Amino acid sequence: MHPAPSIIAFTTFSGLGFGLLFWLGVDPTPPKGWVAFAFFCIGFALAVGGLAASTLHLGRPERALKAFSQWRSSWLSREGCCAVAALGAMGGYGACLIFAGLNIAPLGWLGAALSLLTVFTTSMIYAQLKSVPRWYSRWTPVLFLSLSLAGGALLSGRVIMAMVLMLIAGGVQIWWWHRGDGALRASGTTLGTATGLGGRGEVRAFEPPHTGTNYLLREMVYVVARRHVLKLRGLALILMLVLPVALLLLPFHHISAALAVLCHIAGVLISRWLFFAEAEHVVGLYYGKR
Amino acid sequence: MALKQPRIDTSPKVSDEVRKTTCYMCACRCGIDVHLKQGVDGKKHVAYIEGNRDHPVNKGVLCAKGSAGIMQHNAPSRLRAPLRRTGPRGSGEFEEITWDEALETAVSWLKPLRESAPEKLAFFTGRDQSQSFTSFWAQNFGTPNYAAHGGFCSVNMATAGIYTMGGAFWEFGQADWEYTKLFMLFGVAEDHDSNPIKMGLGRLKARGAKIIGVNPIRTGYNAIADEWVGITPGTDGLFILSLIHELLKAGQIDLDYLSRYTNAPVLLNGDAKSPDYGLFLRDAAGKPQVIDRTTGKLAPFDQKGVRPDLAAKHRHAGITHRPVMHLLAERYLDNKYSPEAVETRCGIPAARIRRIAAELAQTAFGEPVILDRPWTDFRGERHQQMVGRPVSFHAMRGVSAHSNGFQTARALHVLQILLGSVETPGGFRFKPPYPKPPEAHPTPHCHAKPNCPLDGPHLGFVRGPEDLALLEDGSPARIDKAFTWDNPMSAHGLMHMVISNAHAGDPYRIDTLFLYMANMAWNSSMNTRGVIEMLTDTDADGSYRIPNIIYSDAYSSEMVAYADLILPDTTYLERHDCISLLDRPISEPDAAADAIRWPVVEPDRPGHVGVRAFQSVLCDLGHRLGLPGFVRDDGSAKYADYADYITNHMRKPGIGPLTGFRMGPSGLTHGRGEPNDAQIDSYIGNGGFFVAHVPQEASYFKPWNSAYQDWAVSMGFYDSPQPYLFQIYVEPLRKFQLAAEGHGARQPPEHLRGRIAHTFNPLPIWYPPLSDGHEDPVEYPIHALTQRPMAMYHSWGSQNAWLRQLHGHNPLYLPTNLMKQHRLRDGDWVRVISSHGAITVPCAHMAALNENTVWTWNAIGKRKGAWALDRDAPEATRGFLLNHLIHELLPPKGDGLRWANSDPITGQAAWFDLRVRIEKSAPPEESQPVFAAQVSPVPPAARGLRWKVGQ
Amino acid sequence: MTELPATSTRKLGLVIDLDTCVGCHACVISCKGWNTENYGAPLSDQDPYGGDPSGTFLNRVHSYEVLPDTGPAQLVHVPKSCLHCEDAPCVTVCPTGASYKRVEDGIVLVNETDCIGCGLCAWACPYGARELDAAEGVMKKCTLCVDRIYNQNLPEVDREPACVRTCPANARHFGDLADPDSAVSRLVVARGGMDLMPEQGTRPVNKYLPPRQRDAWADTSVLAPFLTPVAEEPRGFLGWLDKALDKL
Numbered sequence A: 001m002h003p004a005p006s007i008i009a010f011t012t013f014s015g016l017g018f019g020l021l022f023w024l025g026v027d028p029t030p031p032k033g034w035v036a037f038a039f040f041c042i043g044f045a046l047a048v049g050g051l052a053a054s055t056l057h058l059g060r061p062e063r064a065l066k067a068f069s070q071w072r073s074s075w076l077s078r079e080g081c082c083a084v085a086a087l088g089a090m091g092g093y094g095a096c097l098i099f100a101g102l103n104i105a106p107l108g109w110l111g112a113a114l115s116l117l118t119v120f121t122t123s124m125i126y127a128q129l130k131s132v133p134r135w136y137s138r139w140t141p142v143l144f145l146s147l148s149l150a151g152g153a154l155l156s157g158r159v160i161m162a163m164v165l166m167l168i169a170g171g172v173q174i175w176w177w178h179r180g181d182g183a184l185r186a187s188g189t190t191l192g193t194a195t196g197l198g199g200r201g202e203v204r205a206f207e208p209p210h211t212g213t214n215y216l217l218r219e220m221v222y223v224v225a226r227r228h229v230l231k232l233r234g235l236a237l238i239l240m241l242v243l244p245v246a247l248l249l250l251p252f253h254h255i256s257a258a259l260a261v262l263c264h265i266a267g268v269l270i271s272r273w274l275f276f277a278e279a280e281h282v283v284g285l286y287y288g289k290r
Numbered sequence B: 001m002a003l004k005q006p007r008i009d010t011s012p013k014v015s016d017e018v019r020k021t022t023c024y025m026c027a028c029r030c031g032i033d034v035h036l037k038q039g040v041d042g043k044k045h046v047a048y049i050e051g052n053r054d055h056p057v058n059k060g061v062l063c064a065k066g067s068a069g070i071m072q073h074n075a076p077s078r079l080r081a082p083l084r085r086t087g088p089r090g091s092g093e094f095e096e097i098t099w100d101e102a103l104e105t106a107v108s109w110l111k112p113l114r115e116s117a118p119e120k121l122a123f124f125t126g127r128d129q130s131q132s133f134t135s136f137w138a139q140n141f142g143t144p145n146y147a148a149h150g151g152f153c154s155v156n157m158a159t160a161g162i163y164t165m166g167g168a169f170w171e172f173g174q175a176d177w178e179y180t181k182l183f184m185l186f187g188v189a190e191d192h193d194s195n196p197i198k199m200g201l202g203r204l205k206a207r208g209a210k211i212i213g214v215n216p217i218r219t220g221y222n223a224i225a226d227e228w229v230g231i232t233p234g235t236d237g238l239f240i241l242s243l244i245h246e247l248l249k250a251g252q253i254d255l256d257y258l259s260r261y262t263n264a265p266v267l268l269n270g271d272a273k274s275p276d277y278g279l280f281l282r283d284a285a286g287k288p289q290v291i292d293r294t295t296g297k298l299a300p301f302d303q304k305g306v307r308p309d310l311a312a313k314h315r316h317a318g319i320t321h322r323p324v325m326h327l328l329a330e331r332y333l334d335n336k337y338s339p340e341a342v343e344t345r346c347g348i349p350a351a352r353i354r355r356i357a358a359e360l361a362q363t364a365f366g367e368p369v370i371l372d373r374p375w376t377d378f379r380g381e382r383h384q385q386m387v388g389r390p391v392s393f394h395a396m397r398g399v400s401a402h403s404n405g406f407q408t409a410r411a412l413h414v415l416q417i418l419l420g421s422v423e424t425p426g427g428f429r430f431k432p433p434y435p436k437p438p439e440a441h442p443t444p445h446c447h448a449k450p451n452c453p454l455d456g457p458h459l460g461f462v463r464g465p466e467d468l469a470l471l472e473d474g475s476p477a478r479i480d481k482a483f484t485w486d487n488p489m490s491a492h493g494l495m496h497m498v499i500s501n502a503h504a505g506d507p508y509r510i511d512t513l514f515l516y517m518a519n520m521a522w523n524s525s526m527n528t529r530g531v532i533e534m535l536t537d538t539d540a541d542g543s544y545r546i547p548n549i550i551y552s553d554a555y556s557s558e559m560v561a562y563a564d565l566i567l568p569d570t571t572y573l574e575r576h577d578c579i580s581l582l583d584r585p586i587s588e589p590d591a592a593a594d595a596i597r598w599p600v601v602e603p604d605r606p607g608h609v610g611v612r613a614f615q616s617v618l619c620d621l622g623h624r625l626g627l628p629g630f631v632r633d634d635g636s637a638k639y640a641d642y643a644d645y646i647t648n649h650m651r652k653p654g655i656g657p658l659t660g661f662r663m664g665p666s667g668l669t670h671g672r673g674e675p676n677d678a679q680i681d682s683y684i685g686n687g688g689f690f691v692a693h694v695p696q697e698a699s700y701f702k703p704w705n706s707a708y709q710d711w712a713v714s715m716g717f718y719d720s721p722q723p724y725l726f727q728i729y730v731e732p733l734r735k736f737q738l739a740a741e742g743h744g745a746r747q748p749p750e751h752l753r754g755r756i757a758h759t760f761n762p763l764p765i766w767y768p769p770l771s772d773g774h775e776d777p778v779e780y781p782i783h784a785l786t787q788r789p790m791a792m793y794h795s796w797g798s799q800n801a802w803l804r805q806l807h808g809h810n811p812l813y814l815p816t817n818l819m820k821q822h823r824l825r826d827g828d829w830v831r832v833i834s835s836h837g838a839i840t841v842p843c844a845h846m847a848a849l850n851e852n853t854v855w856t857w858n859a860i861g862k863r864k865g866a867w868a869l870d871r872d873a874p875e876a877t878r879g880f881l882l883n884h885l886i887h888e889l890l891p892p893k894g895d896g897l898r899w900a901n902s903d904p905i906t907g908q909a910a911w912f913d914l915r916v917r918i919e920k921s922a923p924p925e926e927s928q929p930v931f932a933a934q935v936s937p938v939p940p941a942a943r944g945l946r947w948k949v950g951q
Numbered sequence C: 001m002t003e004l005p006a007t008s009t010r011k012l013g014l015v016i017d018l019d020t021c022v023g024c025h026a027c028v029i030s031c032k033g034w035n036t037e038n039y040g041a042p043l044s045d046q047d048p049y050g051g052d053p054s055g056t057f058l059n060r061v062h063s064y065e066v067l068p069d070t071g072p073a074q075l076v077h078v079p080k081s082c083l084h085c086e087d088a089p090c091v092t093v094c095p096t097g098a099s100y101k102r103v104e105d106g107i108v109l110v111n112e113t114d115c116i117g118c119g120l121c122a123w124a125c126p127y128g129a130r131e132l133d134a135a136e137g138v139m140k141k142c143t144l145c146v147d148r149i150y151n152q153n154l155p156e157v158d159r160e161p162a163c164v165r166t167c168p169a170n171a172r173h174f175g176d177l178a179d180p181d182s183a184v185s186r187l188v189v190a191r192g193g194m195d196l197m198p199e200q201g202t203r204p205v206n207k208y209l210p211p212r213q214r215d216a217w218a219d220t221s222v223l224a225p226f227l228t229p230v231a232e233e234p235r236g237f238l239g240w241l242d243k244a245l246d247k248l
């Protein structure tokens, strides 16, 4: 799939943002006043910024509100609704903390739950797509959730929790990549089934329907070389896991903590880039690109 | 739960008006329904084009090009005003001028020529569809130098067909799609009859009939063939003669048919010393003689009641006369035509050749089609049934565009005839006005005199050396050297030789080259760069070798840049045209049909002088030049425009361009009749065409069927019934051979004697493509071919926003073995080298391909600056032409001569004889060779396209 | 709306004959022409005369080579437009309800005024049957010519999709696949009509008729008698000829 910056930014930053909001919501002793203001600002900036980035991907962003209507069937719609609900709950919760110093814990829990649900619904947008076997897996929500929680923990300054969750997320990530590499084959969809000609012999794409490009090729047939993939995966792991953990193991310092956060975000961005770039849409089979 | 769903309008208004006219994107000429809608400017615009369901050709279907006509009509490359060259030739620099200036310029060039030496005008037209009109103009001008594009297209096919059976494949006839059970297709990718062939294939598929595709490349029609014969290019003749060998050996031939309808029983002079050796024994009236099997006596072939004998000989005055059948048996039973003898050369295993022969026999004779339709033959015999052989064939340029194509096409016709499958149910059927034997066609005329029309039609069918277009001194009368010893039967002329001959001044120099609708500076020329150089070459005094070039095109093609004066044509939706029975009609086997185009929208080039229909411009020019056919006695113009000509011109009394809705003594009539002022309106009212159905009794056996012959006379195709025999043995060929053997007054030059004696065999033979004797087949082991893409028409598809997305560039396809041998992958680049030149182009793999063959789509490559495309258009950066590798002359052989790269009989350009070798290449920036960009005479195109006329 | 109808009484769709399709692209262009002028926004083209032309098409024709174990390679043209799936994932993913499957005939459509152009439906479709129009910003797909097949302004014979009407080889058939007696259903049964990517679980309504067996050269005994020689050389042949003529 085409690794569109808007979508990479959307999933990465909203994941982090909602992860942070989650931890704020479940914090038994949440910050208050200016400190709370700072944390909530970061959480909202990431979550809302991510959501806003996603609208850049729309052909008709001015109609974005219509996307809330189909929550009964559509994960994308659910994601929108959840995000609004989560932001609403966390907004109320945060406002009380910031302006009144008041901790309405149940509202925090609700917000936290909605935040996680938002991340889950985001992941389900991808995980539901049978047409993209690499994504079509229950591990996709696990990956999104674990990264979101780890990143949120890191942002909220929970060092131990962050290290543990990053290790878990790293493990999930490695497993997810491993599973993903065999997913297209395991899906059973081949050029043979795509054309119905598989029973007659090996099928190969001869002429494409058009010599130039089109929406499908731009959007869904992105090919990255295997050697780049391996390098990028290593880099992603080092940035999102190894370096932050190492930095956190150092004696605490604001600079190393900030660096850990930046490294982690950079690592997740690379992971997300790969998430899209590596994902093989079965339509690529029709173009002989798989 | 009831789902809510939006209410949609399922009955929107489709258009404000439908106008029915004829498509122009190929010579198939389908009927189209042009839907017009009122645009925001209040004018009617073309909104949608679909097939006309009532039309005899396409019955509602339409190909990609036809449907994309809307983008053709609105292409940004459309010319807008007459142009006068301001920069050097080829630069593309022009100024717009008025029509008066343009026409006066043309007159100032042409009038002096007509008054002194009319042959100094060479007027050649491309694949236009008004040849009977343009040739009429040229004839009235008086130049012998007129032809259309047939010489480089498929004259082999047309000529072999006419000489053998009075019609060919292509537009002259088609398979009997209704009854055929086995259909064999030789060397066809698309053809002119494109929609009917597809419709026919669809009908065969629906019935489960069998299709065999003979083609080195398995795409398109050949892809859906049940069996694919991936033959080695240039060897079809051998394969066909081997099929004939097998059929003869097994006696699987239609003896009844051969004896009645062919010249198999006609007697031949067998005296090797006689000047008539190998000619027909004729009676005093000139009729070929046969032995009547009932009486055992000589009789003219067409005598009432005669039963011609295929076996009996006749001895007269010490000379044995043997029937053609004897020679046929002797020739083809020879083991050199056995499947084993030809298999390696053809690349087809002997067992398969044999199996195909058996299948032909089984289908033809084991499963005949018998219709209970009584009919009467030309000898007066009444038949209760029509018995047919349901095997049919179709062939085109894969056979035609080789230097052995004439004989190969002949071989195929002889195969059809031996099977008794021509003009019988389930076989091959002619479309009126065909069948028409060579005798019903004119002979060529070439005698130019100042201020005089030519002595007759330019083109025709020579009957022997006496009809060659030679001057008193034996030199060629025509600039293209058509009808000379180099290519005596060049019935369509040799457009591909005009520029090189004119440049060389051989046989003479000309003054003005007048071209219409042919992209000679690009895809329709062999040796494109060479042609470009000839067009721009100058004499010592700096003037161009070809002093004046006038060109009519509708679009900004490559050729435009090489002309001095451009007469911009309208698009096909903006003018009158006539698809005439005098020319290349649209008939079907069961109906004679003709059609028109008419301006369904007004030509509209806002801000510019505007364009005019070329034929109307010719009427005007004809008047200004005072050409006899174009001025009245009082000096006024005879025809106001082409529509006027279509309505009022008469070729012969009662015969005009259109057959429908003529004026008879008591009202409207069809066929013969006087002009009718409302004729075009009647055509428009009738959907743009006219159909006259062949009576049922006349539907098959047309050349010999009295009912058909009478109907044809009533329609004006001939003046009297013209029954004739199929010519398995072609006597005119023998006459040329006799000349080569030293007989007769007109003698070929010495260097051509051997070749004529060999290739003009009156019974089909096979010889290797001539280039094989000039190029080293070991050094150039690979055959290189082009195919027409179904969705593109030569060069013009590229200016079509929709079509160019389908074919924006063209890889060279290589078979698996060559990909492996050169370690190539799709998208790699290869250098392709012929004895004439080299190109470097991207390649791709194709498995379903003859292993000695590479190919690409034809005419996708474009020159930068042409067609209103951006300079980085893929057509110009990755696309390419094979034409750079093909020369109009064969490489020198050490005999001091440059032999033409053409069929020695017809002069047909041998595009597909091309041999190459291949090397892997580092990817260059662009396909090589690269040509400098031309200045575009039209402005750059819009960056986006959202075509919607309605609301 | 984005929920799929439980059943639709009619299942209108196409049956495409891979044995007959010559790959001419006629259906591609007539579809482009009809749908540019009709349903919704025109199908736009970007850089139409430039270096990288690209536009919206609702129907595209691919070609493939099949390499059987024995015999030469084969070439098959595969036209592809929306298959109007019964379990259409493109519909259920749509966040706005713009994508829907019609209850009355099963046609899958996009209501362009609701579409936000998120592209998710195109991602969900395994067949590549949806293209986002770059100029209009909304999703385009085959409408099964819903504005032709019921159109009272068209003569009855013309109430069929543009691509079907134009196909010169008659490789495209339109009809109700829910009706076992319809011509299309009977074709599907007779010719073993198949689904593309059945494992994707989309249950396409459109069916494909597989190519018939190709290049079956095995010798059959029916043919043998037809090649029994009557003679090996010319003299014998002429003897046979004489006798054969007597029998005529």
Ligand SMILES: Nc1nc2c(c(=O)[nH]1)N[C@H]1C(S)=C(S)[C@@H](COP(=O)(O)OP(=O)(O)OC[C@H]3O[C@@H](n4cnc5c(=O)[nH]c(N)nc54)[C@H](O)[C@@H]3O)O[C@H]1N2
Pocket (backbone or CB within 6 Å): B126, B127, B149, B152, B153, B154, B516, B517, B518, B519, B520, B523, B524, B525, B552, B553, B554, B555, B556, B557, B558, B559, B569, B570, B571, B572, B614, B786, B787, B793, B794, B795, B796, B858, B859, B882, B883, B911
């Ligand atoms: N390598 C290779 N070369 C080939 C062939 C091949 O098989 N292989 N095939 C050969 C054959 S058979 C042919 S017929 C030729 C075809 O070659 P051409 O005859 O050159 O065909 P086109 O490219 O169609 O060019 C015709 C010109 O007509 C112009 N035109 C289009 N519409 C109109 C109109 O309405 N009015 C006027 N006045 N002009 C118009 C176009 O703009 C174009 O410039 O190519 C030959 N060249």
Ligand SMILES: Nc1nc2c(c(=O)[nH]1)N[C@H]1C(S)=C(S)[C@@H](COP(=O)(O)OP(=O)(O)OC[C@H]3O[C@@H](n4cnc5c(=O)[nH]c(N)nc54)[C@H](O)[C@@H]3O)O[C@H]1N2
Pocket (backbone or CB within 6 Å): B026, B027, B127, B153, B154, B186, B187, B188, B189, B190, B191, B192, B193, B194, B214, B215, B216, B217, B231, B232, B233, B234, B235, B236, B395, B396, B397, B398, B399, B402, B785, B786, B787, B788, B789, B790, B791, B792, B793, B794, B912
């Ligand atoms: N769409 C479209 N239609 C067209 C045209 C067009 O440009 N586009 N052009 C029109 C014109 S001008 C013409 S002349 C006709 C030509 O129509 P076609 O005769 O179909 O011409 P080509 O496309 O040149 O195809 C020649 C075929 O012959 C095969 N071939 C080459 N050499 C051999 C051989 O030695 N043996 C055999 N058996 N096959 C061989 C090639 O593989 C190819 O398939 O098409 C007309 N129709």
Ligand code: SF4
Pocket (backbone or CB within 6 Å): B023, B024, B025, B026, B027, B028, B029, B030, B058, B062, B063, B064, B065, B066, B067, B194, B195
């Ligand atoms: S075959 Fe196509 S291009 Fe040719 S006349 Fe018919 S519709 Fe037009």
Ligand code: SF4
Pocket (backbone or CB within 6 Å): C081, C082, C083, C084, C085, C088, C089, C090, C091, C108, C124, C125, C126, C127, C128, C129, C130, C141, C202
């Ligand atoms: S083919 Fe694709 S777009 Fe059409 S219904 Fe099926 S999933 Fe949806």
Ligand code: SF4
Pocket (backbone or CB within 6 Å): C093, C094, C095, C096, C097, C098, C099, C110, C114, C115, C116, C117, C118, C119, C120, C121, C122, C138, C139
């Ligand atoms: S692009 Fe339009 S139709 Fe497709 S899912 Fe998004 S809103 Fe629905």
Ligand code: SF4
Pocket (backbone or CB within 6 Å): C030, C031, C032, C034, C035, C058, C059, C081, C082, C141, C142, C143, C144, C145, C161, C162, C163, C164
């Ligand atoms: S049914 Fe209509 S919209 Fe669908 S592919 Fe055919 S022409 Fe296009």
Ligand code: SF4
Pocket (backbone or CB within 6 Å): C020, C021, C022, C023, C024, C025, C026, C027, C028, C061, C077, C079, C166, C167, C168, C169, C170, C171, C172
């Ligand atoms: S129009 Fe018919 S034959 Fe041509 S590509 Fe489409 S389905 Fe195939």
Ligand SMILES: [Mo]
Pocket (backbone or CB within 6 Å): B152, B153, B154
């Ligand atoms: Mo041609």
